[in-house]
Amino acid sequence: MRGNDWKTGRSWIQQEIITPDTLERCKKRCTIIDEIKLDDGFRHLLLRRLPSGMHSLELFPRLKILRISKCSNLEFICEHDLEDLTSLHSLKIWECPKLVSFPKGGLPASCLTELQLFDCADLKSLPEHMNSLLPSLEDLRLFLLPKLEVFPEGGLPSKLKSLYIENCSKLIAARMQWSLQSLPSLSKFTVGVDENVESFPEEMLLPSTLASLEIWSLKTLKSLNYSGLQHLTSLEQLTITDCHNLQSMPGEGLPSSLSSIEIWRCPLLDQRCQQGRGEDWLMCRLTFCRRY
Template structure:
């Protein structure tokens, strides 16, 4: 900081003041700047010697400051002098936002959390590692956001947190205006006690919308908050925390366990559960009045069941990942579900009955090792509204519904690395009139497309790693697909030296991609001469390609 800063007596804005060592900038210079307003950060406060020099700053008289940050070096040792210094830096009660970082004292001075600070809306305490108890923040009637991070010395949060019942209007409802509360990286915290009778009666945290508790490994017990009223709840890496969200069923969570309840823009709720082990069921996960409509479960290897028919009956979206023991009952009607994603989960699932999902639009099934087929009774065929199906890495998957998949709204179908599958759905050209995108990869047993060919509205076709299918490419009927604009072919049969053959592709094709043709030596002039609409040609990993006929390549050529 420049010397003699205090001579700028009319200065109104000073965002950061760094206290120098020895003969450097003196904190006394701030005392001469009477007109400071807006935001002020004072850092390197460990350099203030003696601490009482801070009295000369006169922060208590600077009523135009609305944001104040006080910061020490991270290595500041515990010292009584730090408390004296912070006491001397008491700001004016009109302050709105306060941050205290790396404070080395064992307790905060009385002004931190004092009810006279009636305008304060935001407080952040960060890395104050020696502090052993929290200020009475509950009596700050205007407080909206409170973050407490890295206070490792705090073991118990209790009555002192809510404040003295004899002070001010906030006594009946501690934290009455608080919207966001965060506790993070508090390695010594063990208990969060119900702090007052008002809290037990629902009088505390009345307006709380977001609660975040991260990396508090010793915290156990419950939460003295009615969490069903929250818009967002995040509990992450708190292995001993038994939250009322799951009614004391999470006593054996892994170190990476996470529970998150998130408010979506539409006002719906999304619940995320991750790494919850040694628990077989999540019965009681939400009450009957829950607005829960999205559920995500990740890495819950011991989880077997969910209350599908009860509180979860209104779910619109379910995403389950790496929870192999979890069962998807086939005697339940998933009447509201619109999106379902299963990844490395539900190993007991052999048949997927589409008729149980009357509103399902998006289905993704990845690496469900025992899945054999999709089924739907004939009487339910016309009622399917599904628009996207993706099946990946299901080695035992062999068939679609017998007689074809009647899905008039289906726009995208992807079947990837299902090595036992021999046929796509029958009568695709009739039963899938809306299909726009088809992707087939790694289905080595598939030899041909269904009788009747592909749907006429198809505009994107991607085929890879299907040697047997590629052999019969002349019979694909692509030349009849007038809507096809994008065609990608990759990793096909060895020995193909020229491609594409004459008449293989429709003249309206716009994008052509050819990848991993190891023996390809030339592009067939006869195959290109009718592609008058071609705008983009991509070639990749065709190491032996030598000849490209004149006029074959449009201007945006990529190799």
């Protein structure tokens, strides 16, 4: 570690993993750390539990993997427009409750393949212009983002293969605006942890390219929507977990491409199967792999 301006607290950090221990010497000489700049030789960086005075993070072009977690006062990744982050492949941000937004104008990371955001209570939006600035993005995971309402204007990148949405109540409520039909590569979709969905999926909500659909912990889900499933002609795997109010499955209309249906901890549906009631029972006998 070396510093160039100890009085202001601005410093160059030359270690790949930055934690309270690695910052100890710096903290003894700085009253506050309000900004971190990274040497352009960095490739992998983990930032965890940084000091309370750090509000922004400057990124440099050669970074490939960036992890940010438990930075309780981090508000911005960068407070001004970024240069191209052509080497960045993976970005994960965990438990940064005051993170408000990404850089104005978007995140210019043309090689980014993985973006994961978890438990950022104040985050209201994803990076702007994702469809054009993140053309290589394949895996997007969104967890516990209560203020996130919509995807950015222009939609998600067309190469996206896997989308995971969990405990994002406003985003799930606005699901008819997702425009997932415009994603020709999307093959895996997971949605979970919501208390306001009674029927899923709506007609034309999901693209026909899906091979795997996982639904879990939708507390008020009562039924699967026939019209939303029948056009999923590539669907092979359907998994439903912890949907305690799910009462029935479609008697017809499930895609013929399905090779596995797994039901985990859905007591009402399991009861119908065990009692041999109507079309649900026939489906249980023919296709269900019920597990607990």
